[in-house]
Amino acid sequence: MESGEGLQSRRDFLRKLGLGAGFLIAGGQFGFTWFFDEKEGKLKAIVVDFSKCTGCRTCETVCAGFHAPRAAGSSVAAPVNPYQARIRVHHFNPDADVPQVCAHCADAPCIEACPVDPDPVTGRKALYRDPVTGSPVNDTDACIGCRSCARACKELRTGTIRPNPVTRMPEGICDLCGGEPRCVQVCPFGALQLADAGDAGHLAGLSPEKIAQVLMETYYSPQ
Amino acid sequence: MAETMPGYYGRLLDVNLSTGTIVKTTLDPQWLQDYIGGRGLGAKILYERLKNPGTEAFSPENILLFMPGPFSGLPLPSSSRTCVVTKSPRTSPKSGSYHGASTISYSNIGGFFGPELRFAGYDGLAITGRSDKPVYLYIKDETVEIRDASEYWGLGTDALETRLIADLGSDGFRSCYIGPAAEKMVPLASVLNTAARAAGRGGTGAVMGSKRLKAICVSGSGIPNVADPVKFNELLETVRSSFAQDTPSRRWWREGGTTNALEESSAGGTMAVKNYSEGSFGEVSRIGTAAARKEIWKRDFACYCCFLACKKSGMAKGAYGGVVHDGPEYETGSMLGSNLLIADLAGLNRCIAVADDLGLDIISAGNIIGFLMEAYDKKLIDRDFLDGIDLTWGNVEAVLAMLRKMGANEGVGIRANQGVRSLAREIGQGSEAFAIHVKGHELAGWNVHKAVDWFGISYSTANRGACHMNGGAPGPQNQSALRDSLGICSFVDEWYVNDSAFEKILTAITGREWSGASLELAGERIYNLEKMFNYREGFRREDDCLPERFFSEAGKQGPAAGIKVDRARFEQMLDDYYIARGWDLKTSKPGPEKLAALGITDF
Numbered sequence: 001m002e003s004g005e006g007l008q009s010r011r012d013f014l015r016k017l018g019l020g021a022g023f024l025i026a027g028g029q030f031g032f033t034w035f036f037d038e039k040e041g042k043l044k045a046i047v048v049d050f051s052k053c054t055g056c057r058t059c060e061t062v063c064a065g066f067h068a069p070r071a072a073g074s075s076v077a078a079p080v081n082p083y084q085a086r087i088r089v090h091h092f093n094p095d096a097d098v099p100q101v102c103a104h105c106a107d108a109p110c111i112e113a114c115p116v117d118p119d120p121v122t123g124r125k126a127l128y129r130d131p132v133t134g135s136p137v138n139d140t141d142a143c144i145g146c147r148s149c150a151r152a153c154k155e156l157r158t159g160t161i162r163p164n165p166v167t168r169m170p171e172g173i174c175d176l177c178g179g180e181p182r183c184v185q186v187c188p189f190g191a192l193q194l195a196d197a198g199d200a201g202h203l204a205g206l207s208p209e210k211i212a213q214v215l216m217e218t219y220y221s222p223q
Numbered sequence: 224m225a226e227t228m229p230g231y232y233g234r235l236l237d238v239n240l241s242t243g244t245i246v247k248t249t250l251d252p253q254w255l256q257d258y259i260g261g262r263g264l265g266a267k268i269l270y271e272r273l274k275n276p277g278t279e280a281f282s283p284e285n286i287l288l289f290m291p292g293p294f295s296g297l298p299l300p301s302s303s304r305t306c307v308v309t310k311s312p313r314t315s316p317k318s319g320s321y322h323g324a325s326t327i328s329y330s331n332i333g334g335f336f337g338p339e340l341r342f343a344g345y346d347g348l349a350i351t352g353r354s355d356k357p358v359y360l361y362i363k364d365e366t367v368e369i370r371d372a373s374e375y376w377g378l379g380t381d382a383l384e385t386r387l388i389a390d391l392g393s394d395g396f397r398s399c400y401i402g403p404a405a406e407k408m409v410p411l412a413s414v415l416n417t418a419a420r421a422a423g424r425g426g427t428g429a430v431m432g433s434k435r436l437k438a439i440c441v442s443g444s445g446i447p448n449v450a451d452p453v454k455f456n457e458l459l460e461t462v463r464s465s466f467a468q469d470t471p472s473r474r475w476w477r478e479g480g481t482t483n484a485l486e487e488s489s490a491g492g493t494m495a496v497k498n499y500s501e502g503s504f505g506e507v508s509r510i511g512t513a514a515a516r517k518e519i520w521k522r523d524f525a526c527y528c529c530f531l532a533c534k535k536s537g538m539a540k541g542a543y544g545g546v547v548h549d550g551p552e553y554e555t556g557s558m559l560g561s562n563l564l565i566a567d568l569a570g571l572n573r574c575i576a577v578a579d580d581l582g583l584d585i586i587s588a589g590n591i592i593g594f595l596m597e598a599y600d601k602k603l604i605d606r607d608f609l610d611g612i613d614l615t616w617g618n619v620e621a622v623l624a625m626l627r628k629m630g631a632n633e634g635v636g637i638r639a640n641q642g643v644r645s646l647a648r649e650i651g652q653g654s655e656a657f658a659i660h661v662k663g664h665e666l667a668g669w670n671v672h673k674a675v676d677w678f679g680i681s682y683s684t685a686n687r688g689a690c691h692m693n694g695g696a697p698g699p700q701n702q703s704a705l706r707d708s709l710g711i712c713s714f715v716d717e718w719y720v721n722d723s724a725f726e727k728i729l730t731a732i733t734g735r736e737w738s739g740a741s742l743e744l745a746g747e748r749i750y751n752l753e754k755m756f757n758y759r760e761g762f763r764r765e766d767d768c769l770p771e772r773f774f775s776e777a778g779k780q781g782p783a784a785g786i787k788v789d790r791a792r793f794e795q796m797l798d799d800y801y802i803a804r805g806w807d808l809k810t811s812k813p814g815p816e817k818l819a820a821l822g823i824t825d826f
Contacts, residue, residue: 057527058300058528077452092388093388189525212393
């Protein structure tokens with residue numbers, strides 16, 4: 001993944017998406033980092049204001065509901081289990097609640113880890129970036145269920161990608177509801193925003209456990 | 224049997240810890256229709272299964288029920304509640320022929336446990352028997368295992384919560400558990416989740432401890448089927464947009480929650496102060512919302528799908544700092560604060576944290592310590608009686624020492640743990656007059672002198688013994704029973720009105736037509752069935768009483784100064800109450816017409 005070949009294929013991939021001209025590729029944590037050009041728009045993500053989150057899990061229920069399959073002829077889904085959501089609130093003791101959601105990492109270690117050869121026409125691996133929202137998307141026809149994306153996400157970032165226990169294909173990747181995220185609209189406490197992916201600051205892309213540690217140190221000090 | 228009603232699984236998870244038997248019992252749809260779920264369905268199961276009066280609360284035969292309702296787990300705001308229902312280890316009638324006679328007990332808990340039980344595929348969980356060794360119950364959908372809990376036994380609830388998160392993950396399992404007090408069958412022990420939220424009242428944790436069940440850990444991947452998803456979603460949107468309005472009421476809950484009631488209740492003269500001898504507390508602002516926000520609270524926390532987030536957590540500064548906990552809220556702040564004349568906020572927060580860690584019902588614990596403080600102050604007991612603890616008013620260190628004695632069930636703690644009624648019998652010398660209980664169950668943080676119309680009836684007639692959540696008249700009592708049966712929080716009625724009233728939502732969930740009237744009738748049926756359980760055990764009108772203090776003494780401070788409850792007036796109020804209820808004036812038994820109207824079969 002550190003090879004120039006990977007770099008090359010990324011550049012090709014972006015060019016073929018018609019976005020390449022505006023991108024700058026720079027050295028970064030994994031050999032390169034991408035930046036969207038200002039004019040082209042930046043990567044967006046659900047950014048959590050941890051000072052406002054109360055751990056109520058309303059975001060899970062609206063996310064799961066929005067993405068749930070509809071019965072034939074119905075625009076409404078029956079209630080679904082909140083664990084089907086792509087956002088998941090982790091609870092810790094002492095009290096700290098951490099919504100875990102795809103960070104839309106600029107360098108996308110999940111896509112980088114995908115071993116499927118890019119499609120010669122589209123330039124896409126099985127896991128690729130949606131040209132509109134920038135969200136990682138899995139091509140279920142191309143995916144081989146190797147779980148490399150989930151492993152990369154867990155080891156390096158939030159750990160939000162979960163392989164389906166049967167198909168082993170990645171699940172739990174936030175698609176920003178196509179651009180108007182429901183969780184942001186419904187969060188009772190205004191703790192979720194659609195913002196530039198980098199706005200999560202020093203907590204961007206960290207695992208829930210690491211974020212909880214920081215929060216506990218911030219909230220609960222005897223001084 | 225007919226097909227299960229939508230909105231339910233029609234299954235009760237039955238676990239016998241003596242035999243290790245695990246059965247998924249089909250629930251009669253008629254029971255669901257008549258008793259809704261939660262507290263009501265729990266009462267029905269207990270009524271049908273514990274037909275012999277006098278079953279000892281700590282016997283293996285007693286049933287410990289964890290009962291979410293048909294709202295629990297659905298994404299409705301504040302649909303987080305679970306009712307823990309069992310036969311009480313706290314109460315007994317004044318007379319009667321059964322040694323182990325006691326009332327039904329129910330205690331309500333928020334958090335995330337009830338919804339998870341429903342996700343796992345059950346409308347309730349019934350624990351019977353007694354394990355030989357400490358165990359916990361592991362439930363992951365259809366997989367149900369009784370597991371060894373020797374590594375968890377002895378842990379305080381705070382450490383246990385951290386352990387369970389480490390062992391089972393931070394995002395999958397939700398657990399209810401007991402602390403060290405319940406392990407020792409301390410009668411006033413509570414059931415907790417998230418190391419702070421408690422089904423505190425009525426000794427539910429003690430019954431769990433008697434079964435040697437340390438914890439119940441649940442994870443579920445399903446959700447109940449809903450009869451009319453289109454209508455349900457429409458109602459859900461209506462409720463959510465109603466909650467989304469920034470109203471004074473919502474601000475009250477978010478800013479302080481029940482902590483706000485500390486100063487309000489003191490101003491109104493309705494607070495438990497100095498073992499209920501006063502209704503106002505001069506130093507209340509030191510433990511109120513503004514002080515807690517400034518000194519302790521860092522974060523607000525919500526139960527499942529709640530828009531109010533009335534749990535406030537933080538860490539106090541100074542000598543009592545170093546522990547993260549929630550509160551004070553109204554009950555913990557009054558019972559361990561004003562009732563003991565404690566105005567040291569950090570000290571109060573530490574007392575709450577210690578009591579929750581031990582797993583004690585803070586209401587009863589504060590009431591009992593208040594009683595002992597008064598007996599000590601009046602020199603009816605000496606320091607030896609208290610194992611050397613100098614239990615003076617306002618003494619935080621002495622309260623912490625007492626709580627630890629109670630949690631460990633040793634020395635004076637053993638006597639204290641039997642409750643104020645038992646202590647007064649032992650101490651005598653007129654101390655019965657200030658033993659503040661009904662049926663053996665201690666009163667909560669609301670004083671009676673100034674509020675007999677509401678709290679006098681609420682406490683005296685409550686089916687679990689003294690209860691501040693019971694309601695002061697038949698209508699509110701039925702409504703309260705109903706809420707506890709639906710699985711919805713007691714604090715959100717005002718958001719569930721008109722187009723999104725409970726009956727409309729329950730209709731969409733179950734596909735059965737519910738009206739406001741039929742729902743109130745269900746609440747009344749539930750309340751009367753509990754009453755019948757108690758009547759069968761031997762409770763009569765003489766048990767629906769109030770502590771002597773309220774009739775014979777008046778406070779000196781605040782709006783309640785000089786006010787005593789008139790005994791004749793109270794008896795008249797009880798008469799009116801029984802008439803409104805359709806109950807016999809002498810015995811308090813629900814009349815045959817009432818039972819027939821509610822479809823309850825006399826025993």
